[in-house]
Amino acid sequence: MKLITFDPFRTLGTPGVRYIKPEHMNQHREELAGADWLLFPAYWQINSLHYVLKKRIFPSLSSYHLGHDKVEMTRALQTACPEHVPETLITSSDSYGISQILDLWNFPFVAKSVKSSQGMGVYLIENRQQLMDYAERESVLYVQKLLPIVRDLRVVVVGDEIVASYWREGSGFLNNVSQGGRVRTDLPVPDNALSLVSGLARYLDINHAGFDVAVVDGHPYILEFNRLFGNTGIPDLPKAIAAAMNRYLLGPEPPSSSDTSVSA
Template identity: 85%
Template sequence: MKLITFDPFRTLGLPGVRYIKPEHMNQHRETLAEADWLLFPGFWQINSLHYVLKRPIFPSLSSYHLGHDKVEMTRALQTACPEHVPETLIVASDKYGIGQVLDQWRFPFVAKSVRSSQGMGVYLIENRQQFLDYAEREAVLYIQKLLPIVRDLRVVVVGEEVVASYWREGVGFLNNVSQGGRVRTDLSVPDNAISLVEGLARYLGINHAGFDVAMVDGHPYILEFNRLFGNTGIPDLNQRVQQAMSHYLLGEPSSPPSSDSKVSA
């Protein structure tokens, strides 16, 4: 099995992986063309690797294209499972879009930058001036209903497996661990959230992502997913991810899930 990675830190646990710097890609065209898998290319590389060299890439093309920004992601989710997406408006940041938001939405609501992760570029908008300040910075307005939650779920998918799921709880508006949120290990994860993510990931062909899920009165809402997710949520998450990657890419048997795999870990 010939594996080539463009991100050595994401593939540390995989045996026999060769690292090629992304910017040196065209100096190794023959080697790349003979590879069984090309791992973690940059977004700018995927068209050449997939359409020209016709090699399989990991994460999948769907993971890249649908997860490239929040606009593409949300439109796909609204088509696939509209009942599991919070009410969202996406419009241009011009006088018409700004007017539409001010006419149709009540404060408070959530506003997001279309390309951001780890809780950055996510804002709680509580008044007109905050919204106008946000609109001045952004070319696209991404407005979403503020859900009545104090914590959310992170569900990690690698290959065709849910390898971990856990609650995140913040001190303020954001629950991201990178923004000071903490992992709750004393709360069980609802089965319907796991089933939703597992089924959606397989249907859309997403094979490496961390899904953020909100639960409102027992109903799961997918907030977003991140193709490149952090591994600091639970102590052994990195090992679980590496095992699932080996199973998916190399056909190695995966370890049975631990008894706490659905309880914050």
């Protein structure tokens, strides 16, 4: 099995991987063409690797395209499972879009930058001036119903497995661990939330993502998923992710060698 990675940190636990810098991709075209898997390319690489070289990439093409920004992601989720997506409006940041929000939405609500993660670019909009300030910064307005929750659920999917699920609880508006939220493993995780994520990931061919799920009165809502997610939520999570990725890429019995070569 020939594996080439463009992100050595995401493949530390995968044996026999060769690292090539993304910007040196075309200097190693023959090696890329002979590889079985190309791992963690940058977004700008995937068209050339998939459509031109016809190579298998990991994460999957769906993970890249559907997870590229919140607009693409939400529209896909609204089509796949509309009853599990919070009420969301995506509109322009011009006067029409602002008027549309003011006419149809009541304060407070959540507003997001379409390309953001780790809780950054997420705002609680409580009045007209905050909406105007948000619209001034963004070219696309993405507003979402504020759900009555004090914590949300992170479900990690790697390959065709759920490798971790845990609650995140913040002291304020955001629950992200990177924003000061704490991990809660002492609370039960609803089976219907896990079933929703597992079925959706298989249906959409998303094989490397951290799904954020809100549960309101027992009903799960997908807030978003992140193709490149943090792995510091629980002890040994990086090892569990690496093991699941190896099973997916290499089969149940990967080689014992752990050597990784590096190309400049």
